[in-house]
Amino acid sequence: MCCLSAEKTTRITIDADSLRSEIRDKSVRVLDVRKEEDFKQNHIPSAVNLPLATLLSDDSPQKVLQLTQSFGIDDETPVVVYDDTFGALASRVAWTLQYIGHQNVSLLGITYGTWKKMGLETSAEQPSFAKKNHSLKIRPEILATVDYLESVKGKNGTILIDNRERLNYLENHIPGAINLPYRMLASPENILRPKEELRRLIQNRNIPLGVETITYCGSVGTLSGLAYYALKSTGMENVKLYVRSFKEWKTLQKPVDGQKDAHYWDLSAE
DSSP: OOOOSSOOOOOSEEOHHHHHHHHHHTOOEEEEOSOHHHHHHOBSTTOEEOOHHHHHHOOOHHHHHHHHHHTTOOTTOOEEEEOSSTTHHHHHHHHHHHHTTOOOEEEESSOHHHHHHTTOOOBOOOOOOOOOOOOOOOOGGGBOOHHHHHHHTTOTTEEEEEOSOHHHHHHOBOTTOEEOOGGGGOOSSSSSOOHHHHHHHHHHTTOOTTSEEEEEOSSSSSHHHHHHHHHHHTTOOOEEEOTTHHHHHHHTTOOOBOOTTOOGGGGGGO
């Protein structure tokens, strides 16, 4: 099983007009990660349903590969993922596809709710596609495990970013982590702020663009998945996702830091 040593330049997000054009050209596979009952009511035309819960029930590379192939996705198929939850669920699915070696995957820049408010096309049809073959090229360089976190703990050149709400961070967090709440990543219109705004946000946290960053959140890597793509959109290359996040860290009884009797008065840092 080989690993990709470099990542192709790919778009982080795609706007609605561009996606509509690619759907008309039948040049893209669209993944809707909402619940099945919501998908069945209506969805973006030609989209197939991959609920996040289905992915998380078994997100082993082999199972993800099977799902990917069942949707008619091969190594060269452009994929766009969307949700109706500010992009966090879609980000977790997109990252997982990247982890098994699919490089051409993007997030829809808006939520499905926004898509409908804009009056864009929807469909209730449930398309199916012929199975295709996809290679398996695991990318360990975008994954952080608990062992990896412990190996880089306290070392210069690696920054750990906690993407939970500020109060959750204050109560307890992995020692040395910097707080970058996920709510700060979005704009009123899009799931991610423009690149220059995100760069200023990162610089205000004293995070150099060239440093290795590891993102984590509370449980399964959704909020931190969105942060992963926010960091990537600024041009940062060495970004990892701690998929099992703070839930695993606490379960393993690893050390934590926190502010005793944390209260909302300290939320000004947001």
